[in-house]
Amino acid sequence: MVEEEKERPEEKTGISRRKFTLGVLVASVLGALGSVFTLLKVLSPGKKGGGYVTTIEPGDGLVYAKGSNAGASIQASSMKTGDAVLAYPAGKTSNPANLVQLIRIDEKDFKAPTDIALTDKGFVAYSAICTHLGCTVSWIRNDKALSASYTECFCHNSIFDPARGAKVMGGPAPIPLAQIGVKVKSNGTLVFTSGFKGPVGPQV
Numbered sequence: 001m002v003e004e005e006k007e008r009p010e011e012k013t014g015i016s017r018r019k020f021t022l023g024v025l026v027a028s029v030l031g032a033l034g035s036v037f038t039l040l041k042v043l044s045p046g047k048k049g050g051g052y053v054t055t056i057e058p059g060d061g062l063v064y065a066k067g068s069n070a071g072a073s074i075q076a077s078s079m080k081t082g083d084a085v086l087a088y089p090a091g092k093t094s095n096p097a098n099l100v101q102l103i104r105i106d107e108k109d110f111k112a113p114t115d116i117a118l119t120d121k122g123f124v125a126y127s128a129i130c131t132h133l134g135c136t137v138s139w140i141r142n143d144k145a146l147s148a149s150y151t152e153c154f155c156h157n158s159i160f161d162p163a164r165g166a167k168v169m170g171g172p173a174p175i176p177l178a179q180i181g182v183k184v185k186s187n188g189t190l191v192f193t194s195g196f197k198g199p200v201g202p203q204v
Contacts, residue, residue, distance in 0.1 A: 052201030060089035084139035118181035
């Protein structure tokens, strides 16, 4: 009888351990499935914006996204023709979907399908999120011929022409970068004048 009484607690402990192990296993599987679901949501081809939700509104000021001036208002006078910077709307820098590439191009170089109504004094802005897999794009300046400068995603070498509505010139990106309206205010700062005119984020 004494031996039986000693075994019962051990049996109960064994059952409890099995339940605990099973619980951990189930939680791990559910966590993994959640991660996969999130990834699929971002990359889903049938959803406009690929899961990226922007919060830019007309009137939001443009601020530097990186560098020593991060968070400071962008002055039109600080950018010459051929320059480009990454920018965010002021107060909304925590949302990566809001990242844009602001470029200053000679106005005579703009060609269709660029929406000229969304440009001002040579300034044009596009989503800085590649439409392939969501990497941040970079500006490649050609000093010998500024009209030959372009935007490139170094992850998989997608190339976009900002003078022609960010048209895809090469690489796996399926569609252009979405354009967004900008305007130079009387005090020299820039503001957004619209939302994105097209999907933002991966579209594969």
